[in-house]
Every structure is written in C-alpha cells, then in structure tokens.
Amino acid sequence: MAETPKLIDSKGKRLDGRKANELRPLTIEAGTLKRADGSAYLEWGNNKVMAAVYGPRECHPRHMAHPARALVRVTYNMASFSVGDRKRPGPDRRSTEISKVTSEAFASVVFLEQFPRSSIDVFVEILQADAGTRVAALTAVAVALADAGIPMKSLLAGVAFGKIGGTVVLDLGKDEDNYGEADVPLAIIPRTEEIVLLQMDGDLTAKEFQKGMKMAIAAAKEIYEVQKDALKRRYAVSVEALEAEEGAEEELKEETVEEEA
Amino acid sequence: MAETPKLIDSKGKRLDGRKANELRPLTIEAGTLKRADGSAYLEWGNNKVMAAVYGPRECHPRHMAHPARALVRVTYNMASFSVGDRKRPGPDRRSTEISKVTSEAFASVVFLEQFPRSSIDVFVEILQADAGTRVAALTAVAVALADAGIPMKSLLAGVAFGKIGGTVVLDLGKDEDNYGEADVPLAIIPRTEEIVLLQMDGDLTAKEFQKGMKMAIAAAKEIYEVQKDALKRRYAVSVEALEAEEGAEEELKEETVEEEA
Amino acid sequence: MAETPKLIDSKGKRLDGRKANELRPLTIEAGTLKRADGSAYLEWGNNKVMAAVYGPRECHPRHMAHPARALVRVTYNMASFSVGDRKRPGPDRRSTEISKVTSEAFASVVFLEQFPRSSIDVFVEILQADAGTRVAALTAVAVALADAGIPMKSLLAGVAFGKIGGTVVLDLGKDEDNYGEADVPLAIIPRTEEIVLLQMDGDLTAKEFQKGMKMAIAAAKEIYEVQKDALKRRYAVSVEALEAEEGAEEELKEETVEEEA
C-alpha cells in the first residue's frame, strides 16, 4: 500500500487548500435534459452528475404499485468511465444500497399521497467520480425533482463530513476519503435540520460525531442556497421562453420553488 | 486420487460400526419455526436440515396456477457453509433436479384437488451435509407438511440404499457414498410400499437391486415411526399451549396425524 | 496470424472452383418438422439450417402484443457444435443483432394486419455453420413461413456478395469470408428487387457496391426458384397424403404459393 499522505497541516489547511469546514466548489444547473420531466446537472469538486426524473407516471410492474401513494425509485448508477478502473456496467452491491437509502430519503419529503398507484422514477448518473458521489447525486436529484414539478415538503441537501489526521472536516475529497479515518454521508432537510439519510464507517467518538453534525447542518444550508439558485435561474429562463405553451405546468413548478424560498 | 478405504469388514461391520441394514441416528422435531405455516428440523447422521412450508396460498406467478388443483413446489437448497468447499449461493443443476423429483414425489400424496389455484411452497435447507441429503430433506419435508396441516394420503419416508465393497447396505455415510459402488435414493409410502421417488447411479445387478429394495422398505417403516413421533410430541405441546387460540386450525392438523397413526 | 491464401486466380476461379457470380450448392426441403406449424431444412455450401414457425398465435408476454397487427419475432441461434470452437449456449450480441434485422426484414412482407394481437414466432437453428449463415437462415425462414401458411406479399431471398482479392464475388465461402475484403448480406424481394435487409463491413467503392448489388439481385431470383421448388414438392406430397383431413388449411397454403409463382 502507498504511504498515507499528510492530509491536513498544523494550521488546519487541507491538501487542496480548504479549511476544515469548507466545501469543494459546487455548481448546479436545472432543466438540462429535453426528454426527462425534470433534470439537473451538478459539478461538485471533480464529481459530474446528471439526474433525470420521470413521473409521476403509472407504476411498472403494476404489482409494485401502492394503492394509496406514489413509489419513489431512485437508481444511482456510475458510468463505466467515471472511475480510474473501468466499472462494469450494471448495478453492483454498493450502488444497490445507495439507490435504496436514497429512495427512502426522498420518500420522506415527497407528498406521496397525491399520486396513488404512481411511480416517480429518478435516474442519477455519476459521469465522473470524485469522493462523495452519493451526496452529490442526492443534491442533484432534489433539484431535478423540483424541476419536474414534484411537490415536496422541502428540498434535500446532501453533504458529508469525516475525519482526517484526527480532525473533523467537511466534504472529503478523493485522497481524504481514501486515507481518512471516517466518512459520514448525510441527507438533511435544511430548514428543519432533520436527518433523512445517514451512513457512516470509520472511527469517531461521540463528541467528534456531534461536532461533524454541526458542520454538516451549516453546510446543508449553503448547499440549499445553491439548489434554489439553480431553480430560480431555470425558471427565469422558463418564464420568458415557455410562458405561453407550458403555462399551467410551470405554475405548479413555481409554487414548489416558492415554498422552498 | 486418494486410495479407497475398506468400507466394510469381513463380519459385515461398516466404518462407523453399523450393520448392513442399520440406519444412522435420526431425530426429528416438528414446528421449529415461528413464521412458516409448518416446519421441521432433522438431524440424520451429520446431516442438519430445516424444512419450512407455506400454504396452501395463492399461487405466484398466477399463470402457473392450475385451475383444478394445488401446485406443490419444493425448493431444495444447500447452505453455502454446509459442505467442505463453500457452495456458491443459488440453484445449481443438482439442486434443480432434486427440487423437481421431490416436488413430484409429494404431488403423489398431497390431496391437491382440495386447493385449486393454490400453491404449497416448501423450502428445505441443508445446513450441514453428510451423505443422503435428498432423502433427509424429503423426510423432513413430510413432517413439515403435516405440521402445516396439509392433508395427505400418507407421510413419505425418504431412505437410500447402496453398495459398498460388494455388499448391499442401507443409508450410506459420506465415505461410503464417495467410495461405494452404487447409491439408490428413494421415497416410499410406508404403508403401501409404493415408490414415489427413485434415482440410482452406480452398478447393481437386478438381484442386488431387489435385495436393497427390501431393506429400504423395512427402513421406511422405521423412519415413519420417527416422523409420527415428532408430530405427536409437537401436538402434545400444542394442545396444552395453543388449545385456546388456535383451536380450529389445530383440529385439522390432529386429523392429519390421526390418519397417519 | 496465418498467411492469407490466394482466394481467386487470374482466370477468376475461386478456391472451390466457383466463378465470381456462382452460388454454392443450395437445397431446401419444406415441412421437415412435425410439431412446428411450418418448417424448412436448408443446406447451402456446408451450412445446415433448420427453421421452425409457430403462429399466428396469442402473443406472450401480452404487453408486447400490438393491437392492430401481428409481431414477427425471428430468433436466430447457432447450435453449440455448429462451429469449430464450441459456442456457449444462449444469445450473444451477434445473434441478437441478426435476430433483430431478420425480424424487421420479414415484417416488411408478412400481412401483419390480418393478425392483430398475435405473434408469429420463428426459430432458426444453425446446425452447422459455413459462411453466410444469416442469409441461409433467412432463406430457410421464408420457406418455413410459407409452409406454415402465413400470408406474405412475397418470399424473401437471402444472399450475400463480397470482395476477395480485389474482385467482387457472390456468396462468400468460409475462407473467403475470413480473408476477404468485404461482405454484404442482403434480403431481397425477388420480383420487385426491393432491399429489406442490408448490412456491410469491409471496404468497397460505390462502383464495386453497385456491381455487387446487380449480382445479388440476379442470384436472388435463382434462390427464389429453389424456394418455390421446395414448396411445390412439399405440396405435391401434401395433396396426396393430406387432402382429405387438412383440406381447408392447405388451400390457404397453396394460394400463398400460387401468388409467388
């Protein structure tokens, strides 16, 4: 094994120059695909992520439909060229688990009862993978769902914290993830600070965990601003371009965004 | 290849001290699982077997349902740790064949016409495998079906005979199976002596075959006593413990056992 | 790699003695299977091909049925022993593609609107493979469909041309295919000269392509005669043997053949 690099210096500066509680650069664009009902493209550090939403639509296969509510199905997929060694196409155990917990996270915020027997199908593609792909995916999916006009209690912000060189830090980069001591991916409802996705492995004291959670909640609010901004830019364009023909549909979307704001 | 051990001595004594027509120790316990409709746990030599029965229940997938009778589907499975070299999970060709012939054997005794469009699903797990797992499985399944209250013409007893060192013997152990000259697994209706499962490979004259069949039929009656005993112990307990709440259902089961006795 | 053999001599004579525009020997027999609704067996060079047709019949799975027309599904399969190195059973990418384009070719000539919600299922087995298996398969399938009494605008003739040693030739043999410079499999409606299947790889100028197409169209008419002859022999027999019991059905078949003639 290669030697562990020094991930954080005595002044708390990280390999890429970030401070402990600093996120990597994050940009989001909403409505990037033509065919999907909603979509979003996200770059976060070196992650490149595309999310597409279809629905609410008739649930297939039918026996999976729920008589009283919609099913949210998120499929997380890594493109074969998104990582150093080619990933074989198709779901593996890791992506199956991420798809499951991400679907559960969004089921907590979508108003499922409005769409009995339906499915809301979300496909999120990691086109290029840096660390933190699952929270990047989750953050993009939230915007794509809003772009599709799916009514939600709130957007969700995905964010991770971890520990490197004994220090609790936010949003691990690739080397930090490989050589660090803990990683805690989260999905947070920004306004209420509720936790809807939480995974962890590594080694943390209860105190370190609590410290990290505080950083993550603060970061979730930052991320939320970037998400809302993406949606506002999208609908600023939309209003001009689409007002006439897509009026009714757009109104619903606007409302969703309003609620968030 | 390793040298063949001497499987039987001049006095007809086998490696483990048994006589030619002697079974390995056999114990059965009925009703060992909470979720299943019927269940049984069996130890036979070093075999450890758990059988679970669900049904009669609605047959899935529906297109497999028979309009006039129930479908009996036995799934025989070896746990990955049940053998020396880890078995890969999932059905292989051997277990598929055993599941098929075992399902056919039970279809000969269950009163299928009482449950049109239904399935009776049996899952039998080899937790630890000695030789003779398929007849051990079959013997356990018969008890689990009775425990589930499935009406049957009769219990089935599973038993095998074979040939080692030129001698026809009952119930081959692992070394006898590996180095012996023939193996004949059977399922027998104890009272009528009808044969409902019969497989064989090896080398037997017609005379040797006839001799083995006689031994097997006698053994089936012994095994049948152990099966009935397991069910009696189960319902002795049941009567005390469950009389009040499960009355009606138990009556049906008792009747099934009565018929056997 | 082995050295490229000289595929064509200065007099235009090929390895097996054929001229540039000469087909390998071709024989077809119709009605070779008992269970199938229609069938044909073909030998072409060293290709041995069996085609079986079932239908029109209810389409399974149902969700694939088309409300206004029949579905033609051709499954092209190479037997595991049909080639030098054993082929693993099951569809591979090559056979999936051939099945798709062959299905599309036949959808252009079958009167699909006569059989809404139905499927016409064709299974064609390459029992022994020389070069040109897909056009051999296609030629056999056309006869099997007619044998099944499926109404068609026309039979289809399959034929290939290619380039070897710089010369455009018809119907490549195995060595010609391995070492040649181009291969162009085609399905042609003989009377109208329409192209319903066309694939190509290699290197051809537009002129060479045009030259090859002329040869292929002439050859398609030859092949068509062999196809019709197979059907006439089949119905000559049929008329004697089956007139009484299969009268009505046979009439339909005769008509189909008449139309062709």
Place this chain on the structure above:
Amino acid sequence: MVEVVHELTRTHIQRLAEMGKRIDGRDLEEHRPLTVEKGYIESAEGSARVHLGATDLLVGVKMELGSPYADRPESGVLIVVAELRPGASPTFELGPPKPPAIELARVVDRGIRSTDTVDVSKLGIEPGEKVWLLFVDIHILDYEGNLFDAGNYAALAALMNTTIPNATKLGEGKDAPLEVKHQPISVTAAKIGETIFIDPSLEEERIADARLTVVTDEKGHIRAMQKGLTGSFTVDEVNQVVALSQKIGKEIRKTIAEA
C-alpha cells in the same frame, strides 16, 4: 379444454391397453423405429442425429482445451448440456435451461458417467493446468416424446463417432478416435393406470401417471435410474421395467453399434 382432451385420450389409451394395444399400433413393450446417423455434423468432433419415431434430435460432441476440476487435476471433464430449443415444441420456451432440460441432461449424464463410458482420466494433458473438456450437447429438433432414451442413444452414438483433435486443436500428436468403453442403454417406461408402456410417445407421456427410466450396460447391470411424474410404482413394477430394460437394451445397443 386441454384437460378434457387429455381425459378422452386417456380413456382411449387405457381401453386399447386392456387389449395389449397402443394408439400407434405398437405392442406395449415395443419401442418406436430408431434410426441413428453418426457423423451428421462435420464441425463437431463427434455427432449423431437420432429419430425415435417422430422425435428428432442431434447430439454434437465438442472437445476443447480447459482447466480441470480442483479435486481431479489429472482428469478431463465431461459436461452434458441439453437444450429444449423452442422450435421443437410449442411448450418449449426461450431462455436459460429450465428444470426439464436440466433433468434430461443429468439423466443422460448419469448413464454415461456411471459406466465410465468415456475414461476421463485419459483426457488430462498437463495435470492441474490443461485437460480436454468434452461437451455433449443435446439439441432437440422435434419433440414427440421420450427424450431421455433418444438423448441417451444420440449421446452414445456421438461419442462412438468422436475424434480427439490432438493435432487440430492441441497441436500435439495425431487426431485419434475417442475410446468408448461401455454402451449404457436407456429404456423408459410410462405407467398409465395399471399398464406399463415402453418408449412412450408424446400423447402417452402427456397423460402418464409415472415414468421410469432404467439404464443398463452390456452385462445387463443396472447403471442409472430415474423415476418421474407424480404417480407411483410398486416394487414389482419397478422390477418388471428393469427386466424389460435389460432385454430391449440389447437390441438398441446393436442398432447403435451398427449405425
């Protein structure tokens, strides 16, 4: 509807049986005409096409270089695969082998393997590294009943026709015929009501209560058995089928040897 048809067929077949007759005119203990064509497929190392009545199938034997099993590093590997191709019957479906195909392959395999028809210990090349894999592929063309017997006959005939491609594929020595040490012959009986029918046709198979296959060798020893379907046999019936298998096996063995 299908049920009703089966019930009528059943009654008809049973009535004929009382007179010792069958719907296709055979005696109860008579198998259908058997034709065996060895060497039908040139691309295989061995092959045979068999018609047993209207049942039509091909076996191709392919020999490839591969790795041995860890527990038998010096032995070649024999693999029997059956494909119930969907062209052979409206009841056969596309997709990976289902239980009936697996049972067929395993029963044919059992007859060959338990007699050491092929001595796989002679098919090693480099111990632990490289051995011959011997694939016996059963390909059904037309299914009119009794695939166990037809498959066994074609597999045996194809093995008798097999050439080890030493020169062609291994590049060492000469191609040489595969030695076939035994001729296990399978005979299958169906039980309908109380009657035993040898070599059941498709119509008989469909309504049969029970099925019993017995494979015997040239000494008349029993080498493999398989009971199927949901009915039962008495011990006497089993013994009767064993005796018939021994007797009929002799004839069939001769037919295959002479093909």
Place this chain on the structure above:
Amino acid sequence: MVEVVHELTRTHIQRLAEMGKRIDGRDLEEHRPLTVEKGYIESAEGSARVHLGATDLLVGVKMELGSPYADRPESGVLIVVAELRPGASPTFELGPPKPPAIELARVVDRGIRSTDTVDVSKLGIEPGEKVWLLFVDIHILDYEGNLFDAGNYAALAALMNTTIPNATKLGEGKDAPLEVKHQPISVTAAKIGETIFIDPSLEEERIADARLTVVTDEKGHIRAMQKGLTGSFTVDEVNQVVALSQKIGKEIRKTIAEA
C-alpha cells in the same frame, strides 16, 4: 386490509409507549433475549447460531483459497453475503439477493471491516497469487425483526469460532484459530411517532417510521451507522441512539464473548 391492521397496531404500540411499555412486555431500551451457539456447523471453518427473541439465524464462515484484489495483492479478502431464505418469512422470495439482503450484508460488513475485526493483511499467502478468501454467510432461518443486530452478533461469534484451515486446505502448517482483534457491536433503534424503541420486533419494524443502526467498538467509539426507512431523525435523537448503543453494546459484547 394489511394497511388497516398496521394502523391499529401502530395506535396500540404508541399508546403503550406513552407509558414506557411495549407489546411484548419489554422496556423501550431493552433488547430481546439473546442466545448465541458457537460452532453449530461442523462443515464450516467457523459458525454461530443466534436467537434474538424469535429471530433465528446462522452464520457460517468458510475459508477458501483464491486470488487477491489487484489493488491489495498481499491481503486476504473478506466477503459478507446475506441470504433472506424464503423459508424464513412469507415476504422473502427466491432469486438473487434483493436490496434488503444486500443492505443487510453491507451493514454487517461495514461493522466488521471498519474495525479491522479480522486483519486481512495477515491472510495473504503468495502475494498477488494466492490468499485466503473469508466468506461470512448470513443465513436467515426465521425472521422476527432486527436482522442487522442479529446478523452482526452471529457474524462476530462465528469469526471468534473460526479456525484457519492451514493444514486441512492449504497443506502447510497447522490449523489455527483466526485472530479477532475487535468486537464491534450493532444496536438498532426504531422510531415510531416520537418514541425510540431498541431492538424492534417484527411487529414494531413493520410500522416504524425510521430505523437507525449504530455499531460501536469496545472503547465506545462509533464505527458504523445506517439510517433506514422513510422517516427522519433529529440530531438529538441520533445522539440518543448513539449513547444507547454504547451502553447496550457492552452487555451484548459480554454475552457473545462468553457464549
């Protein structure tokens, strides 16, 4: 119908919870009786059967020789697989592992791996060529809730019971006990309404809003977590579950060590 029953159960469970009680008589922070039987399966290199209340499962540890991962040529390989066998519950189906089985395997794996419970770097044999593969197979027999904890307990107990088959399978040296360096213990809580229930039974699991599993080590450090289901936790609730996991983990660790 099922929905209505769940709603009634839910109301009942929540009313009891207001009084700090549960339908099976336990306290909110009390786990079900745990029994651990190490060495239950002789054919495995290590094994344990665990009952957590009526939840009944087996873990077998198999050690086989195999190839390392390309990026860790000198390390053995640890593989955790869970099979929700269809005999264990009417809701489990035949077929390849579905998401719940995969999640179970991965959460149990995470607890073992993040603590280096087994030092895989000591399970290499020939770098890049041959290493020990350590399969931890979780086999569910009877499903009555909380498979994450039961699976973790059985996996740990089975590893503590494992013998490296140096002599038996590798033919070098002596069989020797596998060193188990840490004892990660999983404790799972369900949230129903506003109440936290430790070690949810099946009835509780079915109606739970959210689930949180926390794995702690012998120092009380957090080593793995997994939140599930469609509800949410507040940060305070998460911290509460962490504290409970630390406390209950100690007891359970003792029970497993002494089994």
Place this chain on the structure above:
Amino acid sequence: MVEVVHELTRTHIQRLAEMGKRIDGRDLEEHRPLTVEKGYIESAEGSARVHLGATDLLVGVKMELGSPYADRPESGVLIVVAELRPGASPTFELGPPKPPAIELARVVDRGIRSTDTVDVSKLGIEPGEKVWLLFVDIHILDYEGNLFDAGNYAALAALMNTTIPNATKLGEGKDAPLEVKHQPISVTAAKIGETIFIDPSLEEERIADARLTVVTDEKGHIRAMQKGLTGSFTVDEVNQVVALSQKIGKEIRKTIAEA
C-alpha cells in the same frame, strides 16, 4: 392514441417533404447542428460529449490490462458497449442491454473495426498473456433521434482524444496518444413514404418506414452499412444514400477533427 398522433405527424411530415421541407426547418439533406467536446471526462483515457441537435451523448474510452483472444494472442481487444440509460428516454428501461442497444454498439463497432481506425495489433504487451483492452462506452444522456451517427461521432472523437496509460497503468514507458489511423463517418437516412431524410430527428424516426446507415472513410469508400426498420429501399435509393453519406461525411469529418 399514440398511433393516431403518429399518423397525423406522418401526414404533416410528408406534406412538408413534398416541398423539400422538414418540421424543424431543415433541408432534407441537412443534418442537425453538431457540437463535439473532446476530453469531457478526466477519469477516462479518452472521451467526448456530442450534441447532434438535442441528442446528447458521451463516449468514454477506458484502457485496461487484460487477456487477448485465443485466436489473436498478440493483439489488443476493442470492445464497444452502448447503454441506453433510462434517464435519456421514457422508452429506455433498466436492465441488461436490449436489442436496440446491442445493434447500436455493433454498428458503431463495425465502422471503427472495418477501417482499422485503431490498430489493435499495436496494443499487445505480452503475447498470449497481457494486452490492452480498449473499452468504448457509449452513454446516452438525452435521446432525440439518430443514435447511430451521434454514437459514431462521439466514439471517433473520444478515440482521437485517447491517451495510452503506459506509465499510469502499466508502469512502463510514458503515457502516449493513441494513434487513430482513419476517420470513418456514419451518415443515417430515414425513408418516410418515398422521401429520404438525412439525420432523422426523434419525431421522424418514430414514423420512418426504413433506415439506412452508411459509413464512409476519408477516401469515400464504403466501410459499413446497416439497414433497419420494416420498410424497404430500392437499389437506387441505396445508391443515393451512399452518395449523400460520402458528401456529408466530409463536412462531419472536418468538424470532428477540429473539435
């Protein structure tokens, strides 16, 4: 309903065609705007993102070390895979590649392979043991028609952008650009009624009777063809599409080279 809409679209498209026009304003022989962005994905050895009108797809080229084919022990291996990701269209489904994805991959492959665009014989490392595997993965992001051409353009552009990771992955020598010897360009026509439309949009594709793809090289030679859908072409129409492919191919080749 869908059928009716298609019929109306069809009538509309055909009427416009009579005037030499198309619903998106293009001429019949005009392709949609093409943008090519080489090097879009840093984690790949080569990549390109292509927009052909609203059709949006990515090709990533990955180079890995692996084993050669037995019959070409000294050559590298080129593998083209297409994934019709379900986010790209409501008609694309999860699961293993279906026939349309396989056809797409094989047609793109055919163009690259028949021209020896990449000289795989130079991608061997140790004969018979170790060679470069060159994976060309076509990942559809947004499907608005004519994937064959877009896939071909992106694959070619990605190959032109590819670096052989000699130092990075093999640890020998320096990373070096992959040599691209030819520029095969695919041009696809749809036939609707009697009219030929170049580069069909999704709307046109849906109602097309027949489709013809012609791949030509820099000399104008034909290197690959694929006819699809259930209609037919006359020989004259085929020749017409060949000529158009030669002509349009030149422009596109230039666009890709300059990207």
